[in-house]
Amino acid sequence: MPELKEDGTRDALTEIERRSIAIFVDGVRVLGLPGSVGEIYGLLFVSREPLSLDDLVQRLGISKGSASQGLRTLKSLGAVRELEVVGVRRTYFEAAAELKPLVGGFIREQVRPHLESGETKVMALQEAVNRETDPAVRGFFDERVERLENWMRRGRMVLPILQKFLGQ
Amino acid sequence: MPELKEDGTRDALTEIERRSIAIFVDGVRVLGLPGSVGEIYGLLFVSREPLSLDDLVQRLGISKGSASQGLRTLKSLGAVRELEVVGVRRTYFEAAAELKPLVGGFIREQVRPHLESGETKVMALQEAVNRETDPAVRGFFDERVERLENWMRRGRMVLPILQKFLGQ
DNA sequence: GTGAATGTTCATTTTGAATTGAACTGGCAA
DNA sequence: TTGCCAGTTCAATTCAAAATGAACATTCAC
Numbered sequence: 001m002p003e004l005k006e007d008g009t010r011d012a013l014t015e016i017e018r019r020s021i022a023i024f025v026d027g028v029r030v031l032g033l034p035g036s037v038g039e040i041y042g043l044l045f046v047s048r049e050p051l052s053l054d055d056l057v058q059r060l061g062i063s064k065g066s067a068s069q070g071l072r073t074l075k076s077l078g079a080v081r082e083l084e085v086v087g088v089r090r091t092y093f094e095a096a097a098e099l100k101p102l103v104g105g106f107i108r109e110q111v112r113p114h115l116e117s118g119e120t121k122v123m124a125l126q127e128a129v130n131r132e133t134d135p136a137v138r139g140f141f142d143e144r145v146e147r148l149e150n151w152m153r154r155g156r157m158v159l160p161i162l163q164k165f166l167g168q
Numbered sequence: 169m170p171e172l173k174e175d176g177t178r179d180a181l182t183e184i185e186r187r188s189i190a191i192f193v194d195g196v197r198v199l200g201l202p203g204s205v206g207e208i209y210g211l212l213f214v215s216r217e218p219l220s221l222d223d224l225v226q227r228l229g230i231s232k233g234s235a236s237q238g239l240r241t242l243k244s245l246g247a248v249r250e251l252e253v254v255g256v257r258r259t260y261f262e263a264a265a266e267l268k269p270l271v272g273g274f275i276r277e278q279v280r281p282h283l284e285s286g287e288t289k290v291m292a293l294q295e296a297v298n299r300e301t302d303p304a305v306r307g308f309f310d311e312r313v314e315r316l317e318n319w320m321r322r323g324r325m326v327l328p329i330l331q332k333f334l335g336q
Numbered sequence: 337g338t339g340a341a342t343g344t345t346c347a348t349t350t351t352g353a354a355t356t357g358a359a360c361t362g363g364c365a366a
Numbered sequence: 367t368t369g370c371c372a373g374t375t376c377a378a379t380t381c382a383a384a385a386t387g388a389a390c391a392t393t394c395a396c
Contacts, residue, residue, distance in 0.1 A: 001178070016300070016309060017208050019293040021287060021314070030282050032200065034384055048308050053343065061385045068344055084275040089342065089394060097312075099319060114198050119193060132184070141184060144194060144265075160331055165326055194367065202354055231356045236374055257364075257372065342393080349386070356379070366377085 002160045013043075013061055020046040023058075031106060041079055041095060045048035050083050050092035100167035107159055115155055120150045123125055150163065180212075188214040191229075199274065200240065204230055208238045209247055209263060218251050218260035247274035268335035275327055281297055283323055290316045 013021070024034045024042035037062050042050060051059070054066045071093060074080040078101045083092040096102065122145065129141040181189070182303070191202045194212035207228050212219060224235045239261060242248040246269045251260040262272065290313065296307040 016293065017295045019289065019296055023289045023293065026282070026286060026289070030200065034200065035343090036385075037278075045307065046312055048305070054230070064343075065387065066344080066385055069385090091342085097315060114194070118194060121187065121191045121194070125184065125191065126189055128183045137216070141214065143190075144214055147265060154267070154334055158330065160325065161329070161333060165329060166322055204355075228376085232373075233375080234355055237355090240374090297355065337396085340393105340395085342391100344391070345389085347386105347388095351382100351384075352381105352384095354379100354381080356377105358377095359375085361374075362372095366368090366370105366371105 004054045013059065016046055017043055017059075025162060033110075034070070035161050036060075036066045037073050040067065043093035044080060044093060045097060046095070050094040052090045052092050054090070056093075076109055078102065079105060085160065100163075103163055103166045107163065111159065115152065116156075123151060181227065184214055185211055185227075199278065201278075202238070204228075204234045205238045205241050208235065209242060212261060212263035213265060215262070218262040220258045220260050222258070224261075244277055246270065247273060268331075271331055271334045275331065281326065283320065286323075287320050290320060318327060 001097070004160070021039050021042035024045065025038035028038035028041070029035060040056055043056065043059060053064070053071065056071075057064055060067075060069075061168070063089055071080065074093075079096050080093045081096050083094060085092065125148070126145050132138045132141055151168065162168050183219070183327070189207050189210035192213065195205035196206035196209070207230065208224055211224065211227060221232065221235050221239065222238075224230070225232055228235075230238075239248065241262075246265060247264050248261045249264050251262060253260065293316070294313050297313055299305045300309055
């Protein structure tokens with residue numbers, strides 16, 4: 001059930017807002033993040049004024065829970081800036097729209113952890129292969145493990161290149 | 169319900185097979201592909217003999233439907249080679265384990281389509297913005313659209329760099 | 337302090353993607 | 367021709383991730 005303002009109405013999204021949201025919902029889905037994160041970022045991206053959590057809840061018709069969790073994710077990625085206004089309790093958010101920190105945040109939060117868990121798993125495979133004694137079989141498995149290690153190495157090396165290229 | 173051999177048994181996976189599968193299930197999940205695709209590739213990757221669809225069904229305990237669909241995906245990515253043996257109807261598969269074509273296949277099948285649909289959406293946003301008349305508002309939206317176009321451009325440009333770096 | 341406003345957490349529900357499995361297709365063999 | 371084998375398709379089911387919303391903090395205002 002969509003959340004409504006106290007008067008029971010809800011400001012409809014403009015076409016521009018809807019199109020921006022559509023772009024980022026798709027974008028974050030590709031990156032493996034939930035759609036609500038894309039909705040929030042997409043709306044902030046075309047907002048001239050910063051928005052509060054309650055603004056997001058009302059305009060997007062999502063739950064407070066989703067908005068809170070989505071904002072947490074965006075903060076961890078460095079994709080939103082938090083604006084503390086003196087004398088006002090509510091915190092406001094705006095989109096951080098510079099590519100470099102976005103790419104950096106994504107690599108740090110999403111890519112590196114996966115790479116690392118992959119490396120752990122390859123090491124475990126390596127050990128299982130070391131227990132193999134038949135030399136013919138062993139040669140084949142060694143080649144496979146070596147290949148995986150090579151892929152991992154390239155994965156690690158490509159990240160700084162990506163950052164350099166996409167940053168600024 | 170897992171598929172069984174006619175005698176009701178099923179060859180258990182070796183530790184090496186299980187570890188390889190675990191690596192690739194994770195790997196393909198990150199890329200947004202279903203886990204069964206990772207299971208199939210993971211098993212093929214450490215198989216010294218090519219395997220048939222029925223072999224995969226039996227060893228992995230997945231349905232014929234999953235195996236068929238998974239193999240189709242892997243073929244489209246160029247991640248498996250099909251071996252036609254003369255006089256034998258069954259077709260056999262082996263893992264294509266060279267990084268370059270894998271990266272190329274992934275970019276062609278998964279990345280480019282998303283990039284293109286993104287570009288279409290940005291164009292639609294552009295048009296909506298063009299209908300905006302208030303000059304102050306217009307300036308802000310123009311800057312946002314320009315930024316998106318810049319991101320798309322970089323996305324397109326980074327692909328060949330990735331390919332060059334990961335290929336060979 | 338107390339109450340109201342803001343935001344978080346998490347058990348439950350919902351939703352959509354993955355998987356199943358039965359029906360089907362196409363081709364080969366006898 | 368008939369029957370069988372290998373593989374595909376797709377409607378129905380299952381399952382995991384996302385979203386909800388009510389209960390729970392926290393903090394500010396008075």
